[in-house]
Amino acid sequence: MEKNKEVARLFEKIADMLEFLGDNHYRINTYRRVAEVLSETTEDVEELVKTGKIHQIHGIGESSVEKIKEYLQTGTVSLYEELRQKVPEELLELLEVPGLGVKTLKLAYDRLKVKTKEEFIRAVRSGQLAFLPGMGEKKLHNILRGLELWEKSKERMSLLEAYGLSKSLEKHLESLRELYHNLQSAGSLRRRKETVGDVDILVSANRENWERIHKYFVSYAGVKEVLLHGETKSSIITQEGRQVDLRTVEPHQWGSALQYFTGSKEHNVRIRDIARDRGLKLSEYGLFNVDTGEWVAGRTEEEVYEMLGMEWIPPEIRENTGEIELALERKLPRLVELKDIKGDFHMHSNWSDGLNSLEEMVEACYRLGYQYMVIGDHSQSSRVANGLDPARYREQFRLIEKLREHYEPKGFHILKGCEVDILPDGSLDLPDSLLEEFDFVVASIHSRFNQDNTYRILKAMENPFVNLIGHPTGKVYQSREGYPVDMDKVLEVAKETGTALELNTPRADLSPENIKRCMELGVTVAIVTDAHAVSHLPYMELGVGLARRGWAIPELVLNTRDVNGIREFVKKKRRLLHKA
Ligand code: DGT
Ligand code: CA
Ligand code: CA
Ligand code: ZN
Numbered sequence: 279m280e281k282n283k284e285v286a287r288l289f290e291k292i293a294d295m296l297e298f299l300g301d302n303h304y305r306i307n308t309y310r311r312v313a314e315v316l317s318e319t320t321e322d323v324e325e326l327v328k329t330g331k332i333h334q335i336h337g338i339g340e341s342s343v344e345k346i347k348e349y350l351q352t353g354t355v356s357l358y359e360e361l362r363q364k365v366p367e368e369l370l371e372l373l374e375v376p377g378l379g380v381k382t383l384k385l386a387y388d389r390l391k392v393k394t395k396e397e398f399i400r401a402v403r404s405g406q407l408a409f410l411p412g413m414g415e416k417k418l419h420n421i422l423r424g425l426e427l428w429e430k431s432k433e434r435m436s437l438l439e440a441y442g443l444s445k446s447l448e449k450h451l452e453s454l455r456e457l458y459h460n461l462q463s464a465g466s467l468r469r470r471k472e473t474v475g476d477v478d479i480l481v482s483a484n485r486e487n488w489e490r491i492h493k494y495f496v497s498y499a500g501v502k503e504v505l506l507h508g509e510t511k512s513s514i515i516t517q518e519g520r521q522v523d524l525r526t527v528e529p530h531q532w533g534s535a536l537q538y539f540t541g542s543k544e545h546n547v548r549i550r551d552i553a554r555d556r557g558l559k560l561s562e563y564g565l566f567n568v569d570t571g572e573w574v575a576g577r578t579e580e581e582v583y584e585m586l587g588m589e590w591i592p593p594e595i596r597e598n599t600g601e602i603e604l605a606l607e608r609k610l611p612r613l614v615e616l617k618d619i620k621g622d623f624h625m626h627s628n629w630s631d632g633l634n635s636l637e638e639m640v641e642a643c644y645r646l647g648y649q650y651m652v653i654g655d656h657s658q659s660s661r662v663a664n665g666l667d668p669a670r671y672r673e674q675f676r677l678i679e680k681l682r683e684h685y686e687p688k689g690f691h692i693l694k695g696c697e698v699d700i701l702p703d704g705s706l707d708l709p710d711s712l713l714e715e716f717d718f719v720v721a722s723i724h725s726r727f728n729q730d731n732t733y734r735i736l737k738a739m740e741n742p743f744v745n746l747i748g749h750p751t752g753k754v755y756q757s758r759e760g761y762p763v764d765m766d767k768v769l770e771v772a773k774e775t776g777t778a779l780e781l782n783t784p785r786a787d788l789s790p791e792n793i794k795r796c797m798e799l800g801v802t803v804a805i806v807t808d809a810h811a812v813s814h815l816p817y818m819e820l821g822v823g824l825a826r827r828g829w830a831i832p833e834l835v836l837n838t839r840d841v842n843g844i845r846e847f848v849k850k851k852r853r854l855l856h857k858a
Pocket of ligand 1: 474547
């Protein structure tokens with residue numbers, strides 16, 4: 279799928295360049311759409327062209343198909359080559375900076391003759407930009423803040439990016455399947471940390487195969503640079519500038535190596551101390567008797583922890599924050615697992631800003647083995663997201679009812695839902711008379727974060743029809759820090775009113791600390807993918823990991839309930855608040 283990414287990146291660049299030149303919006307959006315479709319599809323673009331299926335894909339017009347073919351044949355597109363002559367290409371890479379748009383870049387280019395990223399950043403930091411027309415203090419402050427976040431995000435990737443990267447490499451190594459015993463990503467990715475420095479892939483294989491494995495690893499199509507090509511360790515840098523390490527160990531070392539390379543460092547330091555107290559020495563090569571030097575364990579992680587007198591510890595909580603003490607007493611709670619998850623509560627179709635049709639989203643959820651799903655398209659005030667007014671929701675209800683005839687007999691339930699906007703005054707974007715007709719309602723703040731967010735959320739929770747607060751802290755991975763909100767109050771009222779709080783996987787919105795507090799207070803958490811395409815639905819696995827980092831137990835995760843349990847959860851709140 280490297281080709282899909284390449285072509286998508288090129289179309290994205292063309293769109294940015296056209297925007298810089300002030301071309302019309304319709305044309306610009308056409309290119310953006312193609313980029314989006316190509317990066318979300320699960321089919322290989324070369325295959326799509328070969329089979330001619332590309333002509334049937336919604337969102338890719340004939341002139342785009344021509345350009346894709348041109349790229350596949352020649353490695354570039356003539357329009358792109360023309361545009362490069364007119365536009366400072368490198369400068370446009372700064373469009374990744376949160377809060378920085380084409381207008382500002384163009385202004386700096388025209389007035390200050392700024393052509394490179396470095397020149398722009400210098401112009402901002404030296405205060406030169408401040409003298410340009412339309413550059414208020416607040417705007418400048420936002421750009422500075424955006425640059426900081428962007429620079430930080432360059433250092434570490436989001437969990438989603440790391441996950442995608444590791445999957446892609448796992449797929450690459452799959453063709454050597456007969457040469458190795460085990461293969462798994464370790465490090466912070468396995469611990470499901472919300473940001474990941476580099477991806478660490480661990481492989482166990484017989485020594486005679488190591489050379490071939492490393493050689494094949496560094497031949498990965500997405501490589502920009504090979505940092506290290508060895509017998510036991512290799513490191514590559516991808517086109518996106520991300521590092522991936524590969525280590526090979528012998529089959530009997532698998533467990534101890536996986537334990538070692540999973541970390542965290544703090545956890546491992548403590549574990550090694552415990553080994554030492556027992557006259558043992560733990561390293562990636564195994565667990566050894568200090569006196570005799572004899573190998574005692576290391577084939578599996580379970581074996582290693584067992585020999586140290588404790589139960590196996592889930593990777594997500596290996597941070598030396600109390601998990602070791604509980605493991606020694608064999609009192610670790612059972613954390614929620616992917617197999618407990620029976621449905622997803624928050625996703626969008628192309629009725630609002632999703633990429634796939636409702637029918638496609640439904641079929642995909644059914645195929646994931648869920649028992650139910652909630653479709654939650656945006657409400658009317660989200661104009662950029664093409665939000666639905668009451669009439670369109672009612673039209674969607676009719677489609678859902680029709681689809682139910684096909685899916686209910688198979689034991690799969692489509693719940694009518696919405697993601698209703700919480701307006702600046704805390705009221706909701708849809709009338710109660712309509713909200714009552716939904717099976718499940720998600721309410722979220724999408725605009726005007728400077729209002730009193732806490733008040734808005736509390737007020738929304740007091741509505742008997744609101745079941746879940748969407749992305750309660752407003753945080754977005756590496757690009758937005760979230761709006762100020764009084765979590766103590768939110769947790770208290772969530773508990774009182776029987777409203778769940780959302781762990782929004784792509785935003786990593788509810789932190790492990792906040793999840794821990796939910797668990798302590800008995801507040802229900804719902805893990806959602808907020809999928810805007812079929813290809814986002816499998817992120818549930820990461821959402822579960824993020825929840826486990828907050829020690830989430832199945833009893834307080836809404837997705838572990840069956841469909842009757844969900845209906846009961848909704849009814850209970852309606853009864854409770856109607857009485858009051
Ligand atoms: P990252 O990549 O910054 O998100 O974090 P990690 O945890 O993946 O760290 P990384 O890639 O440097 O190393 C992977 C694991 O290997 C780490 O979690 C623990 C283990 N490890 C690496 N270096 C050391 C070390 O010097 N001492 C110990 N005890 N463990 C280490
Ligand atoms: Ca790492
Ligand atoms: Ca590493
Ligand atoms: Zn959403």
